[in-house]
Amino acid sequence: MAYFLSLDMGVQSIGWAVVPKNAADFEKLAMGVHLFEGGTDGDIEKGKDESRNLVRRSARALRRMYRRRSQRMIRLSNELKRLGLLPQCRMHIPEDRNAMLEELDRRFAYFWQGGELRCAHLLPYILRKEGLDQKLPEHAVGRALYHLAIRRGFLSIRKAVGDEKEDGVVKKGISELEKEIETSGSRTLGEYFSMLDPEKIRIRTHWTSRKMHEDEFELFWEAQAQYHPAMTPTAKKRIHRAIFFQRPLKSQRFLLGKCRLEPTRRRAPMACLEIQRFRYWQKIMDLKYTVGKDFTEIPLSHDQQDILADALENREKMTFAEIRKLLGMKKTEKFNLENGGEKQIRGNTTSCRLASVLPDRWPKMTEKEKSILLNEILQYQSSSGLEKRLRKLCRFTLEEAKAVAYLQLEPGYSELSRKAAGKLLEKMKEERIHFKEAEKAIYGSPLKKEDECEFLPPLCADRGAVLTNPVVTRALTELRKVVNAILRKYGKPERIVVELARDMKRSKKEREQISEKMRNQEKERNKAKERIIKELGILEPSRNDIQKWLLAEECGWHCPFTGKQITPASLLGKEPQFDIEHILPFSRSLDDSFMNKTLCDVYENRHVKKNKMPFEAYGHNEEKYREILTRVQNSEMPKAKKERFTMESIPEEFKSRMLNDTRYASKLAVSYLGKLYGGVIELPDEDGKTGRRRVFCYTGQ
Structure with a gap:
């Protein structure tokens, strides 16, 4: 029986209908609803849900943190014992470790000022303070260094994207503490804390930075090394590493999506030179201008395209007024892209920004050298690490390395890989064709078929490596069950329609109003961006x-x-x-x-x-x-x-996250269902051109 399959996807339900194509078979119309548990625990519709892995993941992270801290302290104590700065003790046994530390505290009690009980809390800080000005016994040095390592401060990774709210609180606390230390005249963090009264001000409520601890370590070691021969430069490196080494964050590259044209390649960062150039050449090939009373659209000549491309290679952006002036055009000649509300074309922001900090070096570098440099910049999360790498690899001066290390490049990722963008760009420039035509010439017709699937394959075989949303994963898994059951009974449908949970359809007038509103919002965002750049000097406001x-x-x-x-x-x-x-x-x-x-x-x-x-x-x-x-x-x-601001309770309505989950699931479902037709969701007409679609995605009612 020839039929159409209709699907209505939700995060906890899938509605389906088998609609016969011929009226004679209409009695075979079938429909139903498949209900299932969502991919998270809690009430999804009310937004009170959370990942099933959350509790387990949080506990595992806590165990990992405690284990690594314990291992770090054991490694440090072994180094200190090897130098004779701590007595022999089985540090991996908590009882022995605590007994040893208590014994040391009793021995060095003469450093207490006044002998008050509260000073017992301050003893390690007093040792850290006194060690800046006088010789300490060997074990007192070890006790101070051991205490310094217990809490080593917050380490900020500039290029990592974290919780902005939490990050802001930490940095504000660090800034306030730095001002307090400076006001008190203290040289180090330990000296400042040694002057506090723990009964009035709790020391552990302060946010500290890693740099505070490292600076104190340098001063303390320099002061005590002159009294203790074992404290050599080599020993200093070993102790410093034992205290401050922190493994880099695990790469999340495996979560980055695949290129749609080169499935074995990952999507490229927007800052890549290939992506930057591909972007502005796309615009150049799209660009047309109107002439005459009938507003005939004329594409740019090859010479005009080359002139504009050369200009965009050395400019971050160009307005259409600047482009008209560059090409010697009249002010009355309008570009087609202006009709859509665009004001400018973005150029090669990466090249411009690197040229601004490397004015003598960047223009002389070959394309290969530029690519190597950019790879180094994009892969390093630590600015200080990148700075050292550039000085060693590229022989940069200190000023050049610092400027590049703290340079802000364009964030985000393209939908294409470097390889695909490079191929398309070369074809576009060589034959002066649109990127869609270049794509067809290089990668073949989009109607090129793969092996058709009789039934939908398991989701993990297709998207398991990159699909991390548990709600969507569950929805697509349940979709497979429903569709495969229908296929077993009715065979393969001629057409599949997937309905999204979205806003209600709007009239033409409403769409025009929304479009106008979006343009006004874009204008406001651009004004704000210009103000930020002008007043704060942030090159790429997020x-x-x-x-x-x-x-x-x-x-x-x-x-x-x-x-x-x-x-x-x-x-x-x-x-x-x-x-x-x-x-x-x-x-x-x-x-x-x-x-x-x-x-x-x-x-x-x-x-x-x-x-x-x-x-x-x-x-x-x-x-x-x-x-x-x-x-x-x-x-x-x-x-x-x-x-x-006046609401006393939150209205229980269809929450925005549920809408987003459903939209996302429906969009992925289209490509997933396309596997039934060999990845081809469009049928060719008799003349070979694209005609009837076989998998649709509509907005909900």
């Missing part, structure tokens, strides 16, 4: 930076919750003092839209607002809550956002 700036403008550059004034430096400087905060907690509302975001002082956010609604956090304090609402009412926030 999406998050731009969003924070727009939120600051919306709330009048004052924190809605505390009333504190917000400045560009306090917003996006090295030590941000304000976080993006969800008005209605994201963990409960799952609303990550701009409408649910504002700014909040870091301390207020961490200690007062926390994971609460404004009413829950401040409703008990009528005066403060009234002040917050007054600031909100006087701001430029839209009415809908202002109302969120």
Whole structure:
């Protein structure tokens, strides 16, 4: 029987319908709903779900942290015992280790000032302080170094993307501690802590940086090495490594998607030269200009294309007005891309930025040398590590290495690999054709078939290496069960329709209004980006930076919750003092839209607002809550956002994350279902051109 298969995918259900193609078979119409448990625990529809692996993963991470800390301390104690700086002891046995440390503390009690009991907590810090100015006994040196290694401070990895809110709190705490140390006149972290009263100020509540501990180690070792012959430069390197070595983060490259044209290759970073050039050549080949009263569109000549390409290679961007001037065109001649609201064409940002910090070296480098340098820049997470690598590998000066190591390149990844982009770019330039034509010429027709599958194969054989969303994984796994059961009974359908859970279809007028709104938002984002570049010198403001700036403008550059004034430096400087905060907690509302975001002082956010609604956090304090609402009412926030500050509960509705999960699953389902037809989801017409589709994806009602 010839039939069409309709599927309605959800995160906990799949609706299906077998619709006969011929009216005579209509009595065979069949339909049903397959229900299944979601890929996470909890109520998915209410957004109160979490990964089944979360508890296990958290416990495993904690065990790993404790184990590695214990191993680090044992390695350090072995090194110290080898140098005679600690007495012999079985450090791997907690009872023996604690007994040894207590014995050392009793022996060095004469360093206590006043002999008060509270000073027992300060003894290791006092040893670290006294060791800067006078000779300490060998075992006192070991006790101080052992204590220094227990908590070695926060190590920031600049190129790693982490929790911005938590990262901001840590860095602000470190900055405040640095100011306190400087104000007190202390030379090191240990000296500052030795002057505190632990009964009034708890030492462990302070955020410390790795650099503070390393600086103290250098000063302490230099002061004591003159008294103890065993403390040689070689010993210093071994002790330093035992205390401060930290293994690099595990590469997440295996999670990076595959190139759609070169399936064995990973997608390339946007900063790659091949991707940068492919991007602007795409625009050049798309570019046309209108002439005459009938607005005839004419593509650029080969000479014009070459002139524009040379200019874009050395420019980060060019406006259409600048392009007209470059090509000697009239102001009345408009480009087709301008009609879509575009204002500019992006050039080779990577080349421009590297040329700005290497003005003498970059232009003289060969393409191979440039590629090698860029590979080094992209693979290093640590700026200091990259700096050392560049000085050794490329023979850079200290100034050149520092400039390159801290250079900000364009973030993100392309959908293509370097190999695919290089092939397409060469074909486009050689034959002056559109990239789609180049793709067809190199990789063949998109209608090229693979082996058809009689039934859908297991998901892990196709996407297991890159699909990490548990909700989507479960939905596609259940989809396979449903479709294969239908195939066994009815055979292969002529057409499959997958419905997405999306917004309701809109009228033409509504679509026009939405398009206009999106263009206005893009203008505001561009203005904010220009202000950030001008006032703070951030070459590539992130999406998050731009969003924070727009939120600051919306709330009048004052924190809605505390009333504190917000400045560009306090917003996006090295030590941000304000976080993006969800008005209605994201963990409960799952609303990550701009409408649910504002700014909040870091301390207020961490200690007062926390994971609460404004009413829950401040409703008990009528005066403060009234002040917050007054600031909100006087701001430029839209009415809908202002109302969120007054809500006493979160409406139970279809949450945004559930929508996103369903959309994602449906899109992946289209390519997954295409395997039934050898990866071909379109049928050719009689003339050989693309015609009827066999797998559709529609918006939901």
